[in-house]
Amino acid sequence: MIHTDRLTKRFGTVTAVDGVSLDIPEGEVFGFLGPNGAGKTTTMRMLASLVSMTSGTGEVAGCELGKPADELKLRQRIGVLPENVGLYESLSAYENVAYFGRLHRMDEPTLRQNIERLLRMMDLWEKKDLPTATFSKGMKQKVALARTLVHDPILLFLDEPTANLDPEAAKTVRDVVLDLKRQGRTVFLNTHHLEEAQRICDRVGILRTKLLTVGSVESLRTGASGKHTAVRVDRPSEQLAATVRARLAPRTVELSGDRLVVGVTDPEQENPEIAAAVMAAGGRILEVSQLSQSLEDIYLKLVHEGGAPA
Numbered sequence: 001m002i003h004t005d006r007l008t009k010r011f012g013t014v015t016a017v018d019g020v021s022l023d024i025p026e027g028e029v030f031g032f033l034g035p036n037g038a039g040k041t042t043t044m045r046m047l048a049s050l051v052s053m054t055s056g057t058g059e060v061a062g063c064e065l066g067k068p069a070d071e072l073k074l075r076q077r078i079g080v081l082p083e084n085v086g087l088y089e090s091l092s093a094y095e096n097v098a099y100f101g102r103l104h105r106m107d108e109p110t111l112r113q114n115i116e117r118l119l120r121m122m123d124l125w126e127k128k129d130l131p132t133a134t135f136s137k138g139m140k141q142k143v144a145l146a147r148t149l150v151h152d153p154i155l156l157f158l159d160e161p162t163a164n165l166d167p168e169a170a171k172t173v174r175d176v177v178l179d180l181k182r183q184g185r186t187v188f189l190n191t192h193h194l195e196e197a198q199r200i201c202d203r204v205g206i207l208r209t210k211l212l213t214v215g216s217v218e219s220l221r222t223g224a225s226g227k228h229t230a231v232r233v234d235r236p237s238e239q240l241a242a243t244v245r246a247r248l249a250p251r252t253v254e255l256s257g258d259r260l261v262v263g264v265t266d267p268e269q270e271n272p273e274i275a276a277a278v279m280a281a282g283g284r285i286l287e288v289s290q291l292s293q294s295l296e297d298i299y300l301k302l303v304h305e306g307g308a309p310a
Ligand SMILES: Nc1ncnc2c1ncn2[C@@H]1O[C@H](COP(=O)(O)OP(=O)(O)O)[C@@H](O)[C@H]1O
Pocket: 011, 014, 015, 016, 034, 035, 036, 037, 038, 039, 040, 041, 042, 043
């Protein structure tokens, strides 16, 4: 659905996005993470053909970026929810969505059907005739989402869609994203909300001008350092660790606080053997758990050091 090769954007002497190569299959919810100024919005604007790229190539929803003949086709296939949503405040919720549908030259019966379906989904149908000036921030964001979806796009670009929303409105937005996924649509989501990415994205990419890493949250969490089983014991000692290490070779066994940390490949297969080895060495087991880095650990390491997590 999205394929880019060394996508780059410079503003004067500032390189905002540097050589981003991405492959996003149809039906995926892809989370684009990165600190302020990382180039998330600029990347999204290039992918949506709202700003030209300086170099590189890209194909989005079957359209070639930078090819004027593909421009209109791209507009019809994608929906963009920008960072700062501008609604016509004096118009009603219904009229705001209808206006966008007409810009897309939708026929009136389909337009009416879609508006009703979307405003009902957003729980706004009862308020459809009120001017959006009277709406809360969360309600406005839902109108903006309905507007982004009115022409049935197959690919959605959402730029920090839950920023500054209260928890309930943020949940509605996340539910809409999951609903879009169930319908087989592809979602490209800019966020710096790590927990959100973890909850709704199939894969995430971490950007800081350059793309630092891409993968499923699960693979990022275990990938670089591998999996570890931690065995918390009653009386930890280096001697116990050494005995366990000898029994479990060639696995690594390290003493960390009151825990023996064992490098594993398949915890479910290996944990019984590990527990048996600790008991045979005279250890009294209090707890066995899997260690993993949180997405936040990985994110902070990458963004601050620019290197791979240890
Ligand atoms: N229109 C523009 N003109 C000049 N510089 C810009 C423009 N848009 C973005 N930038 C710069 O590009 C960099 C990336 O910005 P942006 O894509 O908005 O990052 P993010 O969305 O990750 O916060 C920043 O340094 C920003 O100042």
